[in-house]
Amino acid sequence: MDAAQLEKDVSEIAGDWKNKEGNLIMILHRIQSKYGYVPREVSLEISKHLDIPLARIYEVITFYNYFKLEPPGKCTISVCMGTACYLKGAPTLLNELERVLGITEGQTTKDGMFRVEVVRCLGCCGLAPVLTVDGKIYQGVKKNEIGEIISKYAAEENGGNGGHKEKP
């Protein structure tokens, strides 16, 4: 990223939060929703812009599970491991995902295509087990549906409508 552009982006992101007390977490949320993660160069720029030490920014990023330091895969698959989903078979879904994609939870496939994550209770426990793909919710998922879901997204990405993402 070129420096001038970065500076502009950062001052846009910080925006009216710049002078508010306790703004760091809110600004990090904004960064992550723009880039999908918190890139190091952006943290550096924020540190200059808000005049807070980089160490303090990292201290906060690493404490909170929600913030990511690495770019997400093209598709992020989040498996709910809340209690209801756990009881209704979420571990089996996760195993199956890990088996099909050949990665473990928290990893991204080599081609950068899929990332598998575990999340806690998406608030639709009535429909357990639940997983989301790029925010789209799949409810009452069965193990044998996993393959189908993955191939659907793989086909979509390869089909060239690049980065088309369905919002929930």
Place this chain on the structure above:
Amino acid sequence: MIKRIFIRDTNSSSADKARDFCNVLRNQLREKQMDEKVQLIRAADMGVYNQGIVMRILPDDLLYGQVEEKDIPRIVSETICGGKRLNDLMCHHAARQCRIVLRNCGVVDPESIEDYIAQDGYQALAKVLEQNDPEKVLAELKTSGLRGRGGAGYPTWLKWNLARNVKESQKYVICNGDEGDPGAYMDRSVLEGDPYSVIEGLTIAGFVTGASKGYFYIRAEYPLAIERIQKAIDQAYACGLLGENILGSTFRFDAEVRLGAGAFVCGEETALIASIEGKRGYPRPRPPYPSTQGLWGKPTVINNVETLANISPIILKSGKWFAGIGTETSKGTKVFAVTGKVKNSGLVEVPMGTSIREIVFDIGGGAGSGKKVKAVQTGGPSGGVIPEDFFNTPVGYENLQKIGSIMGSGGMIVMDESDCMVDIAKFYLRFCVDESCGKCAPCRIGGTQLLNLLEKISDGKGEEAHLAALRRISFAMQKASLCGLGQTAPNPVLSTLNYFEDEYRTHVLEKRCPARKCGRLFRYSIIQEKCKRCGLCVRNCPSDAISGNREKGYVIDEAKCSRCGLCLETCKPNAILRG
């Protein structure tokens, strides 16, 4: 007159069909040029379960259930255009619930402040500001007996009074919308379904305590709740219900949303405060309590979403009315998210004092799986299990504590015979270990030790002495941990151990898991008489654990088997045995 239609797919097992249904309905309304006169709203919860697509039509107040696409033309022409009631679609469901907190969910459009106001919204704030007597509000709350719904059950009036009595020009009120219990979604439903009532409650809290600023701390994982609260705040500002001179009074109150970032410990008051301050969410010792020294060192009141949603009805209908509902020490209603092995999974709001049996069987419809219900778990990672023998217990703060659980924020997970209590304890404990902030040793080290012991037990390496060790470490954690997370993390272990010690013993002594959950304590084998030698299992096994051929038959290598169960699922003649 404009009609409003609330729509929800109340079937808990299927994929949500409400969206497609709405689209079809919207198109047909457009064909009849009725789309301008009808507003379609997808409801978050309507207190009706397993009735398929349900629609509530207002102002006619008709409730249709099991509605299908083929019914849409009739509904449009006869009910919406003709005002006629279609008796065959009317939904009759037992009105066993008592909706105070959820009163507006599925009735008021959560994105329209006008709608909220039309349903007596902001009447309570108007009354409070007109009387201009905070003491009177406190007295009303005291009479009502309202206690915090976030877990600890501290009397709300007392908490407000503490903050009110501190002489300080700047004070804060915070709505705790962190909803950390992994398996509960009461607060989310209220924030999404009736955001205004929570804002009104928080505004009244501000007025009574003398705080001019309020925060909504909401989990980042709840984007719709965040969006709705933000919209509602914006609308309240536009209507003069936030900001300066609210409703013509001298009272000023500002509100803003702050997001959580995926840390369970941030539901704890002092950690939540640190998080709003933009820091790591580490708890700190109390006292000083937030009511004297909270956010930025100023007096701060923190209340749960559900607590705040109770405020307006109490003010409008009186504390005496509220106190008339519930038990001696627990007043009003409680919302539970009943999930797990239950037929009608969903939110229920019942008067305090309702028995667990009524909730699980009469409202929830029982296990629904044909298996026997074994226990419920309340209070999430801080709570405990309640075996079926105790299901006649009326729910209330003290009652649940007496039987080794807690009311908690309202998660109620139903478990049946196929659930293993060691596994459950392990699940909750792993959650707490993952979420421990690591600041104090009892929680950090004790939690890991407990988890190690539980893992040994479920792996078949348990010894009898481990059971005593579990109890010992648990007591130490309860006594010595700094914050509520560590103090309550052993509860799921202790309560399963107390009620289901036999099950633990079977794991330890017989190396057997009666529910066949603990992977190392059961195995898959092939019943040779039933096996048709098709070889499907060999091809399906992801671990290459099955060997053999059509002539000799097949065997499963226990050492290689990962217990995924794929063979059991795919075998047509049911020749795989799990045991």
